[in-house]
Amino acid sequence: MANTLLSLNEATRTVNSGNNKVTLLDNINLQVKEGEFISLMGPSGSGKSTLLNCIGMLDGFTGGGYTFLGEPVHSMKEKNRSKLYKEYIGFVFQAYHLIDELTVWENIETPLLYKNVKSSERKGLVADMLDRFNIVGKKDLFPVQLSGGQQQLVGIARALIGKPKLILADEPTGNLNSKQSTEIMELFSQLNKEGVTIIQATHSERNASYGSRIINLLDGKIVSE
Amino acid sequence: MIKNYFKIALRNLIRNKGLTLINLIGLATGFAITLLILQYTKFEKGYESTHPNADRVVRLTLNYLTGNTVTTQDCEVYPAVGPRITDEVPDVETFARVYSIGEPSTPIQVENRQFLMENLYAVDADFFKMFNYKLIYGSEKDLFKKPNEAVITESVALKYFNRTDVVGEVLKSPGGGGYILYNIVGVTHDSPLNTHLKFDMLISYPTMLSDPAMLQRHGEIKDNWENNNTYMYVLLEEGANFNSFTSALKDFNKRIIDEKKIKSEEVIGQKITDVHLYSKKTFEPETNGDADSVFFLLAVVVLIILSAFVNYVNLTTSQALDRAKEVGVKKVLGSTKVQLRIQFLVESLIMNVLAAILTVFIILLVKSEFINISGLPESFTFIGNLSFWLPLIVFVVIGGLLSGLYPAFVLSSFRPSSILKGDYSHSLKGVLLRKGLVVFQFAITIILLIQTFTVNEQIDFLRNLDRGVNVDQNIVIEAPIKNATKNYSAFKQSLLASSNVKAVSLSHSVPGQSTSVLSTTADIRITGTTPDKYHNFYLTFIDNDYTSLLGIEMLAGTNFDEASTADKRQVIVNEEALKRWNIIEPKNAIGKKIAFWGGEWLIKGVVKSYHQQSPKQPLLPMIHIYSNTFRSLATVQFTGGLPSDNLAEVKEKFNSVYPGAAFSYFFMDQEYDKQFKAEDRFKNVFMILTVFSILIACLGLLGLASFSVAKRRKEIGVRKVVGASSTAILILLSKDFIKTVMISVIISVPITYLLVQNWLENFAYKIDLHIWLFTLPILIVFSLVLFSIGVKTLKIARSNPIHSLRTE
Known part of the structure; x- marks a missing residue:
């Protein structure tokens, strides 16, 4: 029986928009075990991205409990929270969000810099990653010189370099054509088999099917699993 | 990272x-x-910083008062003030008189060559205690205790002798009363740029009182309470308080007024570090900052x-x-x-x-x-x-x-x-x-x-304001020696003989020069009247061609009467001067006499007030004294062409009349314009x-x-x-x-x-x-x-x- 990675207990997020209180996430109860591959589905505005951001600790829930690896995230200070996600979570974005000023190599290296990994060790880790993703030849190129699929590969490599337990992917193939999409999803599948827990938000039934578990959201509520 | x-x-x-x-x-x-x-x-703020004692050096200046109001602030004081203050005012270590010789310059002969020395001062020995001028050559022992000693700067030494080790050489200054000889006893570095008193040569103050030619030219006397033409510096004791010095100065003023040494005047102390930025008195050694x-x-x-x-x-x-x-x-x-x-x-x-x-x-x-x-x-x-x-x-x-x-x-x-x-x-x-x-x-x-x-x-x-005087298209030549009486008419005639020359005028000063070339006298009155207050008047010497050459308008009276033997002493005054005597109609002044310098002078003419100084200054009350000698300047006006085109001819005539003399000239309009600097x-x-x-x-x-x-x-x-x-x-x-x-x-x-x-x-x-x-x-x-x-x-x-x- 796999360990529980995170659990949400009546997690809620509301924001004030003008005079109205808008509920983005409404009493979400969710348990994620290590090694799962979860696909969040639902129409635009159903709360997929918000849920990912909250799980990734970029945003906070405004109510309810959030436990990550047994630690109560909802009562943590900002500093500890950022330490936690730095250590265990990697992000993959629809628009890749590579740093334009840095080369492929440097982009992948960046998370290690923030973790104060030594230079020699960084070199080894980045080289391994480039090798694994077959992009050694592109290591000195800048993001604008790459195709969308290649940029997303770099994005995933960057997410993986810190050896996270959890990868959060928000529409990772949204800007890609179907061939590139398939490649990326195959890669996720592969990673999942190697033990990385993945939560992805997606519109595509086909992409969702790569997951081991599909959660449907509507208006901030889980409607079906 | x-x-x-x-x-x-x-x-x-x-x-x-x-x-x-x-x-x-x-x-x-x-x-x-x-x-x-x-x-x-x-x-600008670092003036005098090269003189380590600068914070202890005070310049004494003279305020002219009308009642309790200060009407004129003059940088120069009576020479007698220095010794008296040193004796009587506490905290004063010593004094140094600094007398400016030759306005604007003094002719100097080295062997057969002629030069014009620009900034020449006679100073007391203690000058060197106040201002930091170490001798590169020569001995500081007993420096300037004897007459006819001179210290020159390195650049002057190089200019005159092509070397700097010139101690023992002799300089000759020609002029009224014959030559004055200066023995060079020291060479010092050039005056720094940031000091208000810059010099090319210093001579020992005893020269003023003992050299016969010097006495004839400048007439300095012992215990002089008559002429305030001397800069005066005092060195305060170490740790002395400037404010208590100035209050002691007030008592000193009372005493000398009681002794009738001065009247309607007061001696003022001024830190030399304040001179450059804060002092705007008359007769400053150089134009100060602000x-x-x-x-x-x-x-x-x-x-x-x-x-x-x-x-x-x-x-x-x-x-x-x-x-x-x-x-x-x-x-x-x-x-x-x-x-x-x-x-x-x-x-x-x-x-x-x-x-x-x-x-x-x-x-x-x-x-x-x-x-x-x-x-x-x-x-x-x-x-x-x-x-x-x-x-x-x-x-x-x-x-x-x-x-x-x-x-x-x-x-x-x-x-x-x-x-x-x-x-x-x-x-x-x-x-x-x-x-x-x-x-x-x-x-x-x-x-x-x-x-x-x-x-x-x-x-x-200001530039385009009607100045009441036309300074354009003139060349002004400096006299070959001070008070040259010899050959001046020959020089004037040879110039006038040229078809290019329209007019020539001799004068002591010309418009646009600093006020320091003018004489000032406060106590001038119409004879037979008692003035209600004292006013400062500015005096200069001109010949009969001056007003017409410079286009100064004659309002009443005539030019000088050169033939008159009865009235050797004649003046032309301006309207501004008349105002001081409460005379409204210019013609009412003609024939009246004014008294000053121990004599009486006949008013021959009244001219419209003109801007002797740039129009940023108020008009000066001017008194023009008749003189027909080449005492200082000759102004040459031309019939046509630019003055610079005629320069060569003028120089040639000058050299033929005064062979060997240094030819020094300026363009009057440029000199005038310098005031706007x-x-x-x-x-x-x-x-x-x-x-x-x-x-x-x-x-x-x-x-x-x-x-x-x-x-x-x-x-x-x-x-x-x-x-x-x-x-x-x-x-x-x-x-x-x-x-x-x-x-x-x-x-x-x-x-x-x-x-x-x-x-x-x-x-x-x-x-x-x-x-x-x-x-x-x-x-x-x-x-x-x-x-x-x-x-x-x-x-x-x-x-x-x-x-x-x-x-x-």
Whole structure:
């Protein structure tokens, strides 16, 4: 029986928009075990991205409990929270969000810099990653010189370099054509088999099917699993 | 990690070439102008700093009083004051008399060669205790205790002898009473540039009292309470208090008034460190600076450097949108706020260092021009000067940190989840602050621009004012020796024989020379009257051709009667002098006699008052005494052609009449124009400041415009899609800035009005403040504003809205 990675207990997020209180996430109860591959589905505005951001600790829930690896995230200070996600979570974005000023190599290296990994060790880790993703030849190129699929590969490599337990992917193939999409999803599948827990938000039934578990959201509520 | 900061910073700078360039130019010009002005003000404030005892040296000057009001402040006092004060006033260690010999110059012979010595003073031995002039050659023991001793500067030694070791050589000064011989007993370094009393040669004061020729020429006597033609310095004891000295001086004044040594006068003490910036008395050894201008300049450059930093902040934060994604991604990847702040600070520092490098190049480029314009000494150095590098380093470090701080905090506080979704509402914060800064920048710019216009207008006004005297197209020749009576008529006749020469006039002084060449006497009255108060009169010697040559209008009476034997003593006075005697009708003065210098003088004529000094000074009450000798100057007027074209002929005639004598001349109009030097300099420095200030303010506006345009990209796109024209968009974008600048106008106009009024108070004759002096600068600023906004807004107003509306 796999360990529980995170659990949400009546997690809620509301924001004030003008005079109205808008509920983005409404009493979400969710348990994620290590090694799962979860696909969040639902129409635009159903709360997929918000849920990912909250799980990734970029945003906070405004109510309810959030436990990550047994630690109560909802009562943590900002500093500890950022330490936690730095250590265990990697992000993959629809628009890749590579740093334009840095080369492929440097982009992948960046998370290690923030973790104060030594230079020699960084070199080894980045080289391994480039090798694994077959992009050694592109290591000195800048993001604008790459195709969308290649940029997303770099994005995933960057997410993986810190050896996270959890990868959060928000529409990772949204800007890609179907061939590139398939490649990326195959890669996720592969990673999942190697033990990385993945939560992805997606519109595509086909992409969702790569997951081991599909959660449907509507208006901030889980409607079906 | 550090390497990473630098890498990103540099790549960012290179990627945003335009912005980097604007930032660099803005910062570097700000640095450059600030450093230049700092050096200038430091030089002005550092007068006398080369004299270690300067804080103990006090110059004694003389105030002329009418009742309790000071009417004239004279730098020169009676020679007898020095010994008396040293004896009677506590804390005075010693005194030094400094007597200026030869206005404007003294002929000196070395073997068979003739020279004109410019700044020649007779000084007491203790002069060397007060002013730091060490002898390079010669002995300081018993220096200047004996008559006919001389100390010359290195450059004079080189000029006269082609070497500096010239102790033992003898200089001869020809003139009335025969030759005066000076034995060179010492050679010292040249006077530093930052001292108010600069000399080429010093002679021992005993010469004044014992050399027969000197006595005949200058008539110095022991215990002299008659002529106040001497600069007087006293050295206070170490630790003495200047204020208690000045109060002791009051008692001293009472005593000498009681003794009837002086009347309606008082002796005043003045720290020599205050002379250059604060002293505006008559007969100053050189034209002094002005403390108000110096502090005003300092205040302005502080504002300019602030503006430059403000611009950097504006431009950097306006980049926020571009940088936001980077910040967001980095935060997601685990960067802390602190790390991000460090990165922005590193960028700011790099930018400032690059700007500093550019600054050095700018300064090297404009250095000589600036020295020229500001009137700094030509040998002034910037680059070899620690006081140049120190502020630059301070700017880079403090400025870099301060200007980096704001962007660092604003940018690092972006929330990654919102940025990565494209929500930039955060970046709206601080717009008010930044607008405030722009208001401030433009207020300064408008103030400077209006001032520049006014200063310019006032100087033009002074230059073109009817002076009542025509100084154009003349050559003025200095007499070969003092009081040359020999051969002058032969010289005059040989000049007049030339068809090119229209007229020749002999005089002691000409208009435009400093007042120090004029004599002053307070106690002049119409004989048979008792004046109710004392007025200062200015006297000079002229011949019969003077008034007609210079076009001075005769109001009543006639020229001098050269044939008269009964009245050898004749004067022509001006209207201004008549006012002092309460005579209203000029013709009523004719035939009256005035008494001064122990004699009576017949008023032959009255001339209209003319501007002996530039019209920034009030008109002088002038008394012209008849003299037909080549005592000092000969003015030559020509029938045609430029004076410079006729120079050779004049020189040839001079040399044939006075073989071997040094030929020294000046153009009267140029000499007259020199009086505007201070104003010209003020104007020029102001103009430079204004140009820089405009440049920096416009760069700032450009930055703010780019920010606003970027922020409203989507809005503009939507407006265009629903039908807005490019013009409508332009108006929409410009409206805000026009409003901002309007606020600057409202703030700056009253301030400028007061400043300008205050400045004009310095002038006896001044312009009216026309409305265009305000409206034109404001119009200029507005056109510049529209131009700098236009650069950014036109592009976006014309662009295809699809680009700005397309999302990823």
